[in-house]
Amino acid sequence: MLTISPIPAFNDNYIWHLQRGGEHWVVDPGDAAPVVEALDGKPLDGILITHHHADHTGGIAALCKRYDCPVYGPGSIDGVTHPIAAGDSLSVLGMPTEVIDVPGHTLDHLALLLREPAEGSGAHIHLFCGDTLFAAGCGRLFEGTPAQMYASLGxxxxLPPETRVYCAHEYTLANLKFAAAAEPGNNAVHNRIAEVEALRADNRPSLPSTVGEELATNPFLRCHVPAVARRAAECAGKENSDEVEVFASLRRWKDNF
Ligand SMILES: [Zn+2]
Known part of the structure; x- marks a missing residue:
């Protein structure tokens, strides 16, 4: 049985904590202290890293010193002991895990797809996507181009709509407010705002999301929808000739929202 729980860090980061068969792994430990506290005396067996930003990597050195565990991530990052790249398959807590490259937020950004065996021949699919796809949003373009990010989000x-999406920040409510501005006629967005407001009022995480929920409410995955393209053009003050231009206009608008 796999359990996945968020360890809150800094203002709004989540370090995802995976437990199965007595093993413990974490994804993107920007800080060591909250991980040590969550482990409550149990050893850490492995670390997964999606990209080089400090709020995702800052805890690696202290955790490795304390637990001497392997670190899987982009090879250019200090402390990574097992460099991984697009197309690699690895075993995480005994589960097959696929590496996908998703440049845009940073150029080294990877996403990890874990397949948890389920009843029959099925699997529950868990996506750890760092700062690429957020609930109702996407990461800022620090290093990549809009075309790269749009292809990564694509x-x-x-992925199958039931795929569970574990983003690295609790940005959902602010993202949904932008989604409502980008597509005022989308009732799924308004319903999701009510759901997430209730969760956050209770201090509960809005994550994981699912790919299906994102397809219905995330404007950055809805650049093909005429109403979204129209709003993006109004805000940019120019027509956009394709979905990448719609995406670029939305991203610029969100940067200043
Ligand atoms: Zn980042």
Missing amino acids: KLSA
């Missing part, structure tokens, strides 16, 4: 949105 890879993630093509």
